[in-house]
Structures are given as structure tokens and as C-alpha cells.
Amino acid sequence: MKIYKITFIYLLLTLGAVTMLLPFGWMLLTSLQPAATTFATGHLAIPTAWQWVNYPRAWHAAPFARYCLNSLVVTLTTTVGQMLTSILAAFAFTHLRFYGRRVLFDGLIALMMVPGELLLIPNFVTMTRLHWVDTYAALIVPWLASIFAMFALRQAFTAQSPTTYYAARLDGASNWQYLWQILVPANRSTLTAVAVLQIIGSWNAFMWPLIITNSDRLRTLPVGLMAFTSEAGTNYPLLMAATVCVLLPLLVLYLLLQKYIIAGVTRTNLKG
Numbered sequence: 001m002k003i004y005k006i007t008f009i010y011l012l013l014t015l016g017a018v019t020m021l022l023p024f025g026w027m028l029l030t031s032l033q034p035a036a037t038t039f040a041t042g043h044l045a046i047p048t049a050w051q052w053v054n055y056p057r058a059w060h061a062a063p064f065a066r067y068c069l070n071s072l073v074v075t076l077t078t079t080v081g082q083m084l085t086s087i088l089a090a091f092a093f094t095h096l097r098f099y100g101r102r103v104l105f106d107g108l109i110a111l112m113m114v115p116g117e118l119l120l121i122p123n124f125v126t127m128t129r130l131h132w133v134d135t136y137a138a139l140i141v142p143w144l145a146s147i148f149a150m151f152a153l154r155q156a157f158t159a160q161s162p163t164t165y166y167a168a169r170l171d172g173a174s175n176w177q178y179l180w181q182i183l184v185p186a187n188r189s190t191l192t193a194v195a196v197l198q199i200i201g202s203w204n205a206f207m208w209p210l211i212i213t214n215s216d217r218l219r220t221l222p223v224g225l226m227a228f229t230s231e232a233g234t235n236y237p238l239l240m241a242a243t244v245c246v247l248l249p250l251l252v253l254y255l256l257l258q259k260y261i262i263a264g265v266t267r268t269n270l271k272g
Helices: 002-030 054-060 064-095 101-111 116-129 136-143 147-158 162-170 175-186 188-203 207-212 221-228 236-268
Strands: none
Touching: 002 236, 054 064, 054 236, 064 101, 064 136, 064 147, 064 175, 064 188, 064 221, 101 147, 116 136, 116 207, 136 207, 147 188, 162 175, 175 188, 188 236, 207 221, 221 236
């Protein structure tokens, strides 16, 4: 009976994996097809003639080198900023005692319930008044803090035994030394998982860069994919080829850090 149960679970997981990978398979096969035969069969099909030339064509169809640089700068800067502010905030909420700490934390958690789309207009008005529209500052500054990252790291820091903190303080370590020499290294897997989630969110961000930028000089890769859509229609092979290039760095990052991501997510019980 047990063997049948295990077999059923593996079949179910395999079916789920195939279902999840199907859109990526369609994307990859479409990127290698001629434009004229993209929807000729009406279903997922292996190309009769592999059009590898679609990839260099997609790369040269727009200034994707500039888009890639912009995405890299924005992603690295916002991720470092979010991790720094989140680590400091999580430490304050777990180890420091100050007036209104609980109320402030509950207020931040309540803000997580607010849809991000509702913040687009206030953020845009703020950037306009600061004269930051179509600048790197507008792409970076509003996302230098993350309530989700702060909450996840607070949960991880809370799981740390308080006796470790008191022992370090008795040995003469300051709060700053305890944070960076003991607490942060002890939660490396959680920090890696949170950082990767922030990298994915920043790399794939579309709405805000689309709204706040007006020129190719500052557009990011997700916005640059619009170059393949015009009034005449969408060139799906080139669009899918460009999309593969956009997703490839995230795939490589996940494969390299998979062990730490799974360990961090399991440890903090992150959902979604």
C-alpha cells in the first residue's frame, strides 16, 4: 500500500512539473521558429527549421545592451539597499526595546495588505515633485526598503536563541558586532533566499519602469520587450527569443543558489 502511495505522489508531482514547464517549452520552441509558421499548427510543435538567427536579431532589434545594463544596476542597487535596511529593521524589532515597537511593527505588517498598484500614483507624484522622472533615482530610491524582507528576516532572527545575544553582550560585543559577526552569518541561508526573491522581483519589474521612464537610456529589459509589439502586430519568435535572454540570468542564479534558497524558505516558512 505504501509503494502505491509513493508512486501516486511522484506521478502527481511529475504532472505538476510538466504543467509548469509547458509555457517555458512553448517559449523556447517559438523562439526558434520562423515568424510565418508560429501559429500555423495551432499547437506546440517542434520547428521544422531551427532559426537560431532569431536570437542575434532580437538582441539587435533594440538597444538591449543598454537595457541589460540598466536592469543590472537597478537590480543590484535595490537588492543591496533592501537587504541592508531589512537587516537593520529586523534586528531592531527583535533585539532592541523602544517605545511603540509593537505598534510600528503591526503598522508595517498592515501595509503589506495594500496592493502595490495603489502606490503607483503617490510614488509618481513624489518623483515628479522631486524632478526625478526618467532618472536612476526614480528607479531605485522607492524600492530601497521592503516590508516583506524585513518581516522574513525578523522571523529568522526571532528563532535565534536569546542566550546567544546575552552571552555576546557579556563578552563585550556591541549590538553592531553581534549583528554582523554572529546573527547575519548564522542566518546566511535565509538572507540568500530573501535576496534572491528581491532580485527576481526587481529584475522582472515592469509597471514602475514603464511609468517612470521616458527614454531608451533608462529603460529596463522587461520594458524593452515592448519593442517587438507594434500596430502591425507582434513578432512572437523575436519576442520569445528576447524573453529567453531575460529569464536566463535568473535561471542560472537559481541553479547556483538552489540549496540555500530551499534551506532559507524552509527555515522561515515563507509562503508565496
